[in-house]
Amino acid sequence: MTLCPTTQILSAYHDGEIDVATADDVRGHVAICRQCQGELDEMKALSMAITDDAEALGVLPIELWRIQSTVRMSIGKADASASLRRTAAFLGAMAASVLIIATAWLVDLERTAAQVDSVGAAVAVAPDWERLASTLHTEPRPGIPGDMSPYSLRYAVAVDWMLRNHVPSERKPWEKPL
Amino acid sequence: MGPSDLDLCRAAADGDHAAFDLLVGRHTPRLFRVALSLCGSRPDAEDLCQETFLAAYEGIRQFAGRSSFRTWLTAILIRRSSRAWRKRKRDSRNVTLGDGQADRGELSAGDRRLDLIDAIRSLPDEFREVVVLREMEGFSYEEIAEVMEVPCGTVQSRLHRARMILRGKLAAYRPDDGVRQ
Numbered sequence: 346m347t348l349c350p351t352t353q354i355l356s357a358y359h360d361g362e363i364d365v366a367t368a369d370d371v372r373g374h375v376a377i378c379r380q381c382q383g384e385l386d387e388m389k390a391l392s393m394a395i396t397d398d399a400e401a402l403g404v405l406p407i408e409l410w411r412i413q414s415t416v417r418m419s420i421g422k423a424d425a426s427a428s429l430r431r432t433a434a435f436l437g438a439m440a441a442s443v444l445i446i447a448t449a450w451l452v453d454l455e456r457t458a459a460q461v462d463s464v465g466a467a468v469a470v471a472p473d474w475e476r477l478a479s480t481l482h483t484e485p486r487p488g489i490p491g492d493m494s495p496y497s498l499r500y501a502v503a504v505d506w507m508l509r510n511h512v513p514s515e516r517k518p519w520e521k522p523l
Numbered sequence: 524m525g526p527s528d529l530d531l532c533r534a535a536a537d538g539d540h541a542a543f544d545l546l547v548g549r550h551t552p553r554l555f556r557v558a559l560s561l562c563g564s565r566p567d568a569e570d571l572c573q574e575t576f577l578a579a580y581e582g583i584r585q586f587a588g589r590s591s592f593r594t595w596l597t598a599i600l601i602r603r604s605s606r607a608w609r610k611r612k613r614d615s616r617n618v619t620l621g622d623g624q625a626d627r628g629e630l631s632a633g634d635r636r637l638d639l640i641d642a643i644r645s646l647p648d649e650f651r652e653v654v655v656l657r658e659m660e661g662f663s664y665e666e667i668a669e670v671m672e673v674p675c676g677t678v679q680s681r682l683h684r685a686r687m688i689l690r691g692k693l694a695a696y697r698p699d700d701g702v703r704q
Contacts, residue, residue: 352683352687353679353680353683356679356682356683356686357664357679357683360657360664360682362663362664362679387690388686391658391686391689391690391693392658394639395639395643395654395658395659396658396659398639398640398643398659399556399560399658399659399660402555402556402559402560402659403552403555403556404551404552404555404556405565408555408565408569409548409551409552409555411569412547412551412555412569412572412573412576413544413547413548413551415573416543416544416547416573416576416577416580417540417544417547419573419577420540420543420577420580421540423577423580423581424538424540
């Protein structure tokens with residue numbers, strides 16, 4: 346190599362991070378070029394200064410102890426909270442399972458009851474008044490025939506049924522013959 | 524000779540706290556040195572080391588052993604340090620140990636050390652990191668490339684440029700100034 350290598354090549358040569366052939370070329374050149382030799386010496390001096398500096402940056406025993414104990418404590422806490430999270434997740438999953446099973450059971454129960462009801466056998470039919478009463482709405486809107494909701498209609502039917510079946514005839518003046 | 528880092532990592536991944544404790548003890552001195560070189564103050568370096576180890580513990584199951592534990596740990600530290608450094612720069616609270624070489628008169632070895640530390644810390648992030656990893660920790664270009672997730676050629680050029688900048692900053696300590704740039 347007759348021409349001076351670039352400072353980047355010299356820098357890589359100084360670090361020993363260059364292929365063997367190029368390193369041989371650079372070595373041969375540096376042996377005869379004072380300028381490149383000076384450049385390399387500067388790089389070495391800088392590296393040595395930084396290395397010396399690094400040695401002064403050692404961790405003190407108290408710092409080492411603090412780092413170790415803090416890490417140890419934090420890891421213990423992290424593991425404890427992870428275990429708590431796992432337990433909570435397990436309990437949550439259990440509760441969800443119970444809820445799903447109970448819902449499925451209720452749906453199935455209703456379906457079975459409906460099936461049995463539709464067949465009309467083996468089920469004691471509730472009296473009319475009971476079935477009507479169980480479907481009554483708390484806020485009936487009687488007297489507005491054009492705007493009767495299903496609930497108010499049920500209410501009207503129930504009242505009618507009660508009047509006809511449970512009110513004594515003497516208290517039904519409108520049924521008395523004129 | 525004790526168990527290897529990889530064995531300890533596997534044990535730690537299985538929940539062995541003592542194994543991780545051993546790893547912490549083994550790598551703290553080196554990691555602290557890197558942290559201190561990058562962030563500038565001992566308490567910050569301590570915090571950075573603790574954060575790095577905790578992050579390593581959280582991700583230890585992902586460590587497959589393709590690179591060394593040292594490289595993996597350093598990569599975590601570098602990422603965290605860059606984040607902290609950027610935040611600090613945003614907050615305009617740069618940490619400096621010295622105030623340059625102005626008005627010092629005669630330059631002593633102590634001055635040189637302070638100026639060197641200051642010069643390294645004033646380098647742009649990517650240059651500072653390669654200098655610290657190469658010159659202080661003796662990482663190979665390949666290891667630095669892995670830590671910084673850049674090609675080896677980029678490591679070579681960054682290191683070269685960082686050296687040029689450092690030489691410029693420390694020109695006052697050079698016996699002669701006849702070196703080309």
